[in-house]
Amino acid sequence: MQDDEEWLRAWHRRGIPTETARALRAGLMNYKSGLQHVAHGKGRQTISERLNRKRYAADKTRRERKRLLDRWPVRFTYEMVAVKHPIEEPVLDGLNPQRSTTWKPVFERPHAAAELDLKNFSFVDDPINAISLLKQIAELESKISEGRLNFDDQPCLDIGPFLVLQEMNKGMLPIFLGGRISGSVLRVIEFVGLRHALGMRFSRAPSAGGIWPLPFRSRTPQGASPQRLLRHQTSEHVATEVIERINEWLAEQAEVQLTEDGERLVLSMTGEVLDNAERHSDLSSRDGSWSVAGFMVRQRNETSIFYKCHLALLSTGASIAESMATAGDATKARMDEYVRRHRGFLKSNFTDENLQTVFALQDGVSRVHDALAQGRGGTGFMDIIEFFAALSGTSKADIPPPSLAIISGSTCISIKPPYMVGVRNNLFAKEGLRAPRELWFNPTNNPDEMPDPAHVLSLPARLKGTLITMVWTTDPEYLQSRAIANAENQSS
Amino acid sequence: MPRINLADTVGPDVRVLIGQDRGVAVRAAMHLDELDNSQTSVEFVIPETLRTLTPSFVQGFFSNSVHRLGESGFFAHYKFDARPHIVSDIHAGIDRILTSRHLAGVD
Secondary structure: OHHHHHHHHHHHOOOOOHHHHHHHHHHHHHHHHHHHOOOOOOOOOOHHHHHHHHHHHHHHHHHHHHHHHOOOOOOOOHHHHOOOOOOOOHHHHHHOOOHHHHOOOHHHOOOOEEEEEEOOOOOOOOHHHHHHHHHHHHHHHOOOOEEEEEEOOOOOOOOHHHHHHHHHHOOOOOOEOOOOEOHHHHHHHHHHOOOOOOOOOOOOOOOOOOEEEEEEEEEOOOOOOOOHHHOOOHHHHHHHHHHHHHHHHHHHHHOOOOOHHHHHHHHHHHHHHHHHHHHHOOOOOOOOOEEEEEEEEEEEOOOOEEEEEEEEEEEEOOOHHHHHOOOOHHHHHHHHHHHHHHOOOOOOOOOHHHHHHHHHHOOOOOOOHHHHHOOOOOOHHHHHHHHHHHHOOOOOOOOOOOEEEEEEEEEEEEEOOOOOOOEEOHHHOOOOOEOOEEOOOOOOOOOOOOOOOOOEEEEEEEEEEEEEEEEEEEOHHHHHHHHHHHHHHHHO | OOEEEOHHHHOOOOOEEOOHHHHHHHHHHOOHHHHHOOOOOEEEEOOOOOOEEOHHHHHHHHHHHHHHHOHHHHHHHEEEEOOHHHHHHHHHHHHHHOEOOHHHOOO
16 A cells, blocks of 8 residues: 555656556556566576566666656646745644644655635634634645635635735645635735735736725834834834725725724724734734734625725734733732633633633733733723724614624634623722723623623634734714714813 | 924824833833923924824823823823824823723732
8 A cells, every 4th residue: 555655656746646647557567567578489588588577677667657757747846845844833833733743745745635615714704614724724734735725705704814824824835726716805815915925826817996905014023122112113104004095995985084083093903903913922022923914895785885894913923811821920810710710610611711811801901010010001902992893883774793803822702792892890990090991791791700602712723823803894974973073072 | 391392202204103112112212201200391292294192102101100190290291282183092091091900900
């Protein structure tokens, strides 16, 4: 069997199916056998003649095999065969924890082809399915020699999985060659600028229009120079670009722009996500890497035209729960208390990590004890959630509800109605201080009650890092009315 | 009353200021600890080009001042020549500074 696989490998490498290869092998064996047989009438051979004839037949057969093989080019590119050890890539390794032991160079793998249909590829709509598909890709990367990925969603539901996939692609062997792709996914990947990062080539040029991209941008660690923080930050460039793009879209489509208040919401939300990513994904240097991409599409229903915005931000490295493991003792004690309350013997709906992540979202909770002691920090997540809720508000009943998913480690927190904002419980406000915003994902918003399992989910695979991906509908009229109300409040 | 232009430190082209660590670094570069103790009020000039100060930046930038002077003392000591939405951002940031951290066991 091992010999068979060894023998077939050269043929598979040229894309020749197993059956054809075996037929060719049988033909070669016949050819060899014919050469070994002595022609009639030649008389008896000496031992030396018999051995020479065998060697002659083997040599001729080898040459013939080579001649046949040379008719087809080897399908493994230099990039594929040059990689003899798995390239370390945290997201890929996290999704496939056995990768370091199961991974083989492509020329040592038995021929195996696979095809994967990526349907409902969305963390916002179906996080368990999205992470399962990414896990399957990560597992296939370590064992097959040829694969196809079919991106069948129409329209593109979520940009988040594509951000994760481009990160995985940094360490993947380029064994996924081809596959189907729907027109809308193709346009998103092309115009957002993810095609190169995903290692894709398209046989057809995407048609222009229909989507307005928020280009793919990424940040790599920039070192610990003390002057670094006085320079214009990458996150600031990116947040500004986000707002300019959204305004371009709206001006082009609806001849409106975001109000100052709307701009502030987008800038603050994007800024807080990027700041969190930078500070907490790299536990030692607070200089983590992140990537961001998004797009907007115009959609229409029976009564309205609306603008659906997709935005995703990925930081790799420590998950929220892992970063909370480095918090101060007092914070960890409170977190453990919350986890114990909902991880009793009979209460096993949630993992420790699920509950630690819920706890970390609350106002005033941070891993950076020194900052907390100085009365700052720990409000980033509630700000992100609050800005998102305000930004996605609408006065129209028929507009799809907003949704934001936080994927961190093996946990997904789904922020969508009815759990959209943190609420201040003034009964417990300390003197001279504001009550923290709390969001415990249950009807009474009570930390003593378990969170709703539809909003706090355990995932079947692990993302090494945190992805925040969101879909909302921009309603310029609502933002305008909100701005007027804010202005009136200020003047009164 | 001394006037301090934020653009002198962060540059004239900046549109948004993000991050607690950046706030702390800008605070140190502008010697705000010394300004907190000055006898006269101080006016900040915020460039027109700046669209937003995120709550995290405001916390890094003003946290020590707010804790030192108290909320009303802070607004008595520091004046802002800025567009209204920037003043709203500063208020939002101070709201975060004055948010209780008791959920994290820090009283």
